[in-house]
Amino acid sequence: MPVDAILSAAPLKFALLCYVAGAFAGLVFFRFERAATLLSFGCAALASLCGLAVCAAALAGGMAAANPSFDLLPSLVPWMQFTVRLDPLGAFFGLVVSLLGLAISVYSLGYARGFYGRKNVGVLGAFFNALLLATTLVFLSGNAFFFLIAWEIMALTAYCLVSFEHEKDEARNAGVLFFVMSHLGTGCLILGFLLLFQASGGYGFDGFHALGDAMSPGKRDAAFLLFLVGFGVKAGIVPLHIWLPSAHPVAPSNVSAFMSGVMIKAGIYGLARAFFDFLGPPPGWWGVTVLSLGVISAVLGVLYALMEHDLKRLLAYHSIENIGIILMGLGAALMFLHSGHPVLAALALIAGLYHTINHAVFKALLFLGAGAVLHATHTRNMEEMGGLAKRMRWTALFFLVGAVAISALPPLNGFVSEWLTYQALLQGFGTTASLVRIMFPISGAMLALTGALAAACFVKAFGITFLAQPRGEHAAQAQEAPFTMLLGQGILTAACVFLGLFPTVFLKLLDPLTQQLTGEKLSGQLTAANGLALSNGALSGGTVSMLGIAFAGLALLAAPLVLRGLFAARAKTRLAPTWDCGQPGLTPRMEYTATGFSKPIRMIFKALFRPRREMQREYDFSPYFATTLRFESHVEEVFQTRIYRPLVRQVLRVSRRLRALQAGSIQAYLIYIFLTLLALLIFAL
Template sequence: MNLTPAMLLLVSLCGYAIGAAGGMLLLRRERPANVWCFGVAALSGLSGLLAALLMLAGGTGTGIPQFELFRPLLPYIHFSVRLDALSAFFLLIVSLLGLAISLFSLGYAKGFFGRKNVGVLGALFNALLLATTTMFVAGDLWLFLIAWELMALTAFCLVSFEHEKAETRKAGVLYFIMSHIDAGCIILGFLLLFQASGDYSFTSLHDIGAKMSPGKRDAAFLLFLVGFGIKAGIVPLHIWLPAAHPVAPSNVSALMSGVIIKTGIYGFTRVCFDFLGTPPLWWGVTVLTVGTISAVLGVLYALMEHDLKRLLAYHSIENIGIILMGLGAALMFLHTGHPLLATLGLIAGLYHTINHATFKGLLFLGAGAVLHATHTRNMEEMGGLIKRMPQTAFFFLVGAVAISALPPLNGFVSEWLTYQALLQGFGTTESLMRLIFPLSGAMLALTGALAAACFVKAFGITFLAQPRSAHAEHAHEVSLTMRLGMGLLAAVCVVLGLFPTQFVRLLDPLTQQIIGQQLSAQLSLANGLVLGSLTAKGGTVSTLGLASMALCLLPIPFGLWWVFARKTKVRRGPTWDCGQRGLTPRMEYTATGFSKPIRMVFKALFQPHREVQREYDFSPYFAKNLRFESHVEEVFERRIYRPARILILRASRRIRTLQAGSVHAYLLYIFVTLLALLLFAS
């Protein structure tokens, strides 16, 4: 039997549907529900992964598989599914993450046994994967918007899964509101496009921007930027993200951070590069600026966090910013007529998209494993976990190195490509671009350094030194399936880092479809061992070379020890404790202490609130107790959202007088509305 991508895709979609249905049927039996739901989800993910790989590896020659869902049931509406290269790329991401996270969940969901209904969790998890996959492969507006909305609703249910906690309910409502604002913006934007095309299918919308008036085109762009930006979590529309990700079950946070926020990137890429046509300069400048601000602010706020999952959530904002920097640069190059450079920017952005999906999925799974073992998200109560959970610690370290953009892992490759795209913009002629590209590049460098600092903190405080609490003291390694899920993603991180030229080849059909250029041949130097950057003056890098160099250098210290120090006597003694006898975990560096220098440097931004109270009997110089309190509040929360909320509440109270409770008044409203509509229509 010949396996086609369309068939595998259909198997994957049906699999998720069956998994969800099984979860609902097995509500009262948690063990079978757990195995069924997450097992089926893993197999469906595998099927989708194969479909995407077949499609992308087929190159540009293969046709685009298309079919319709529910054909006999819906005589008038066509739900068409279309797997073009861009859809296939995002199908790859969702299926890969779906597979790994489902494996992880097989073990993780056992933590809910007897406490929460695992059947519901599994059913919703499958439904979320189904909606997201459908959204990525939708070939018309109807199916896209329906799947988009279903995705938002199931994600809301999953975020509110542990709804007995007030914090969770609050975050769920915030996510609900924000995701409806974004759906509203997107629907309005698509209506503007529909006005020009008169047809719902994505093929008819291709390059529709050329037929629209500039004003409407700009309006559509802004609506999409806000709509997809909320989903992606760009600053300042990100506030739902650090609230919702930590409170969700960890497998759901991994899925949300790995895939759901990427749906914003998918929508944005689809609309800007496929539908809206050649962009004016300010679109690219806006996207690049928004991306830069998101990257820098995301990592700065991440540094201030000591809740492990909130820290990772802020890093998602940072990485979305980096992705948008690549896409923004691509838009600017499209405007100036440099399709090759635009392709480079697009490749950088999309490469970072899949990289972020893998390492952030991995890190959230790692955080989930830590949470599973210690029952706390507060890093100040962790420590010493590397001795108790060595494999989890190793996988987390792989993710941390990848997200800090250190070679030879995947984060490094995509950020390097982003640098190349930005720096080559300096060579163009427009003065604005000559100014903005180096600035963004410098900001990206700052972001990378701060991210590395942040993960030194995240890894060091969580896993190293001695346990800071009884929770951490009694932690133990998690089950095999959980480690398997993390191990899969860690392996993907390494592969994507070591073989960039081979991976870029998979992107060829995508760039060919969107911009009409293929770069893999030009980027791949020395038989694919070295990654180039188009021009002779640009840099080249080989992660494979760096890795093998490291492997070669590794024996040298051992050799030196063997030659010179083998014979010397080893003396073991206690760590020097400055003369204060007995070091305790309370003397360890804390997460707050570690980030203090950065808090001081960026004081103008953070405006930290700190309070010190001394309790003493006779003189303040002999304090009995010290109480220190410090917290950082987000500037957007205070400056934008709080005034907006007050304003909206005040307006609502004004409007509420309309609800007088009098039937006659309500009838009057209906009458006036009818008259107005009649006059408007005539």
């Protein structure tokens, strides 16, 4: 097995170089739109393909020995090394970024055409490549400095892409919010890494491994909290999520897909890296905190998603939900490590990481579908869509697959990872005698609630967008997306089906990872019946085989077909208008709306949403025959109105006071600097 050959740095370097080349190609050829598109996204696709091969080969090869590493650039300062290191955790996330990078780049070849003549496509391509490169380096860097640099480049390029359509107010505001929140997180990360540096004396990730034992409990907890906040901002954990639903939708759809699919996973990567690799054996409350945050994010994310009728905002809120589900896996794993059950910890970790890749795949698929719809209808508002299943057959089919997958319905991949999460939570009940164990089944019930609400939300998203009559002019004239856009979605659809039907094949790739983080290999235990069924290893308390279900379903399809042949052979089919209660003229305005669809849920959870509605009715002779009707309905964003706005107000008040310091004279500033210097010197004494 030429694992070493694959792992020798050449292919990886080639992939990274391709990204750089793509970025430059975009900038150089920005005047020639077609060439810029083809070259920059072509390079990105090639680089991703290469990265995919490297990461998959690395994981499949077992990665037994030391993690291969090399320095990307000569180090300028002694402790500042640009080390690229391929370890199992990094390789797994590298796999995710490359898989999505491939599909999204292919999609972008067609998607970028929508910007021709309007925007600078070359810049889009350049930043896109830079974002992919930075994200890949975030996962592969083996040094805290290099990590932070990559992390910042990732944030900055993402900022530029969010505000790509900067002529829109919405995009600029979202960009600024993203920028501020992102830096808040980075600040925490810098402090966290400094704490680690203090304990290890270096910045290399190899030196950080299992550092928790060497730190005092207080510092360890501080580092835990700093990393939780720092990476939590990027991941979009409630209540640090507020930037996410405004930033993801305004970016171009291919970028939204990448941000929701991969970039927020950088937060998950950081959490996994910090908690399982760096900080060592966790105290009990870490797991409880992470699990609770996961439950809260999952439930609130899906509830807010249900209230959206902006297709892309809806998807963005679902990212928060799915990050919550992933955190449930990670939190449970921390709790199991605390109670000394490494096998269960590995199971929970696998559940979380499997959901990571699953979410990446189906969320990117859905965003690409939304992008195709946006391309065709020029609106993100679901209330103006409808009837697209007839006009955009393939896009509709792909979106439906994504919707079924994200709703955690068998036989697709969302179900598989949620099944693993359920199993981990169920097994958790027996791991401890304390009352904490009641958290496991309650979290499971909340996961069930999340899943059912997600299904409701995607019935709405698919049903209102693609079914029934078109509600707007653009929707009525919509046309199918070009081939490359469909191909990009097709790749992800295939990935959804593969990850759903063949989880046991994929789980083998996770072996080195769980070996690295928990010391257990589980793929052997998790497969049953010649590798066709998935079983929960620890107690083999249940098996499930999506392949079996899919085949049995196909076989059972014979039953209705036979019945049809027996009894309905002579029945004819004819088209007729929908039943209109005898009053001819059923118009799209009479269809159920997205807002109406989610009304029962808005009512049930009104304590959370605090819905407010205003109605103005003008009429001539009777209120029942209104001439004009204006209806407004709002849902309160609790976190924005209750936490962030008062906070911002306080910050502004304090800064207004501090403005007195800003005298405008150079002398004054020099005095400040001088005084600070003196203070530091005295402090150092």
